[in-house]
Amino acid sequence: MTYFNQFDISLWQACDTYYFEHQALYLRLQDDHEVNINLLLLSIWLDKQAYQLLPQAWSTLTQEVRQWEERVLLPYRKLRKLSKNSLAEVEYQEMLDLELILERKSQALILHKLRLLPHEGTGSNFEILLDIYQLNSLDYLELAA
Template identity: 35%
Template sequence: MSQHARLPLTLDQLWQFSLQYYSAREIKEACLHLQNHFHGNVNLLLMLKWLDEAKLTFAPQDWSKITQSLGNIESLLRDYRELRRKLKVHVSDSLYKETLHFELQLEKQQQTALVNCINSLTLTDCEHPHLVEQYCLQLGAERLVRIFIQPVSSQSHNL
């Protein structure tokens, strides 16, 4: 059964959810580990977690559309992160904070592309969604699944 009653997902909903979810130390560390050791996309993981929490899923064939929506921003983000890390020891704290702020703007652009993609798909109700688990398994990050599948407190976001 198609479920669009709680959608379209907005960038603001995903961004606020992401900020709250990512603020937990264990989640942040696991996200960075996923990114740095498994070449995972944290924005994609955050969106999948939002969908899991909303008990929504998409058809298996839609994975390729979603990963394609990451597009050019993904390589730009990767290159920018690498440059920012190299600059860290060579620039002032204020300039480094500006580089972090710019990176957040790129992250938001990527989330915009993900939101647009998700809103173009047919989503269905799913009592036990497992998109985050599927993504971790695709990346070979099985041991991170236990961290990401923990339910988010209902007070921490509005679906």
Template identity: 50%
Template sequence: MTLSSPIDHSLWLDCDALYMEHRTLCLQLQDNHQLNVNLLLLALWLDKHHYILPKPQWHELQQDSRNWEEKLLLPYRQFRRRSKVLLETDEYQQMLKLELMLERKSQAIILKALQSMQVKQQTDTTNSNCGNLSHYLALFDLDSRDYPSLHSQDSQ
């Protein structure tokens, strides 16, 4: 089935909570492996809600979001990080707010792409705890079993 109403912009509110729970690891994966934190959080959210997105579609989402990020978000993030030592606290906070706005744009791009994809509701959820997480991490030659704290959210 093509995804429609079950997943909308409100999923990012849930993802914000997941981010707060896994912030340090998310940023480490972003910085060390160039993962897209929004896609990582989406994988966790989909697993938690028992949806499955096939592996080729994870590759497509990664490519689409990477194109957007390389044009604007990543250069801005690098600029913000380099500027930190040169700016007053309030100026730096303004830069962070702008980066968050760019992240929200990235989320909208991901959601639009996701809504045209074949996302399936899983009926047998006994072995589905980390399918999306595994698919996404595999794009970076990472194994989801190496990140057990990300699996813990499935039981909540």
């Protein structure tokens, strides 16, 4: 099977399904542990495809995405959260919409980097990624089910 062809924006549709099943837990991981939800969703999707990345590949991917998000997405997200009580509902929604656009840009970056990474791994992507964030995957098994 050629995975390269599967690494397009459509894989995020499957990831959206995972996200909506446990949205509160994903957001808690993001807020409490700075877990990148897109990477966590990707790790689950890749495990379901039996496509394992090496731990070093996950480290590289995590670092590169983090660098981009620290420059663009994360400051904007912080501004949106700080502005919530100062904005009209329609203005706040516009900020949410722009944040979603930035999330999609992040997803495109992830897919671009993913295509360049070797996939000779043998372990669970989900476990490897949570280990990078120093979290025990056994505490979050409901996400990988």
